[in-house]
Amino acid sequence: EPEVxxxxxxxxxxxxxxxxxxCVPISNHLYFxxxxxxxxxxxxxxxxxxxxxxxxxxxxxxxxxxxERPDGSNFTLKIRSTKxxxxxxxxxxSSEGPGLAGPERGFDEQFFGPGTRLTVL
Amino acid sequence: AQKITQTQPGMFVQEKEAVTLDxxxxxxxxxxxxxxYKQPSSGEMIFLIYQGSYDQQNATEGRYSLNFxxxxxxxxxxxSASQxxxxxxxxxxMREGPLRGFGNQFYFGTGTSxxxxx
Numbered sequence: 001e002p003e004v005x006x007x008x009x010x011x012x013x014x015x016x017x018x019x020x021x022x023c024v025p026i027s028n029h030l031y032f033x034x035x036x037x038x039x040x041x042x043x044x045x046x047x048x049x050x051x052x053x054x055x056x057x058x059x060x061x062x063x064x065x066x067x068e069r070p071d072g073s074n075f076t077l078k079i080r081s082t083k084x085x086x087x088x089x090x091x092x093x094s095s096e097g098p099g100l101a102g103p104e105r106g107f108d109e110q111f112f113g114p115g116t117r118l119t120v121l
Numbered sequence: 122a123q124k125i126t127q128t129q130p131g132m133f134v135q136e137k138e139a140v141t142l143d144x145x146x147x148x149x150x151x152x153x154x155x156x157x158y159k160q161p162s163s164g165e166m167i168f169l170i171y172q173g174s175y176d177q178q179n180a181t182e183g184r185y186s187l188n189f190x191x192x193x194x195x196x197x198x199x200x201s202a203s204q205x206x207x208x209x210x211x212x213x214x215m216r217e218g219p220l221r222g223f224g225n226q227f228y229f230g231t232g233t234s235x236x237x238x239x
Binding site: 033035041042043044045048056058089091093108109110111112113114115117 | 154156158163165166168171212214216225226229230231232
């Protein structure tokens with residue numbers, strides 16, 4: 001069964017350093033997402049991406065964050081200058097997009113990757 | 122106001138018993154979707170069940186069913202015949218907008234930690 005993959009599973013970095021979190025969405029999916037979950041808290045939306053541009057972003061997704069689809073398979077989240085409060089689990093997700101799921105499929109399920117745990121020291 | 126509210130931080134259930142996990146939501150959009158995800162201790166998010174705002178019937182997926190009460194804006198998850206492997210965090214989520222809602226963000230609740238007792 002196709003799945004979303006994320007690397008690395010755990011990233012430790014020093015405050016102020018740049019990190020890039022990598023995701024490989026399901027191959028025929030068109031919409032990609034990043035979420036984060038601070039330890040013990042709820043999952044929070046960061047950004048959605050379609051057709052090589054951001055379609056929606058939250059207040060959390062400020063100028064220190066950026067996303068990119070550098071090739072046909074990877075989807076990356078870059079944090080330019082990490083802060084202590086960026087420590088969290090980061091989830092990538094993907095969904096099929098219009099026209100692929102068929103009329104009998106009434107919803108667009110987002111498939112989540114296993115997450116990358118980011119620790120900022 | 123919170124989009125998704127889960128008022129039960131922790132729940133216990135005896136193995137083979139049924140359990141209901143509560144979820145209420147807040148939206149003024151007539152089109153929305155409600156989702157439940159399971160997060161085991163390993164951390165991944167596993168999709169369980171979906172309910173669309175226009176669906177007439179309550180959703181069911183195996184041992185999972187969703188008790189959808191639109192007027193009360195609640196979407197409780199019912200797990201029947203609990204198993205030890207059901208012990209996990211459970212998150213309720215909502216997506217607003219068109220039925221398919223491509224690209225629309227999910228709003229998550231704070232989760233309920235379910236422990237199944239042998």
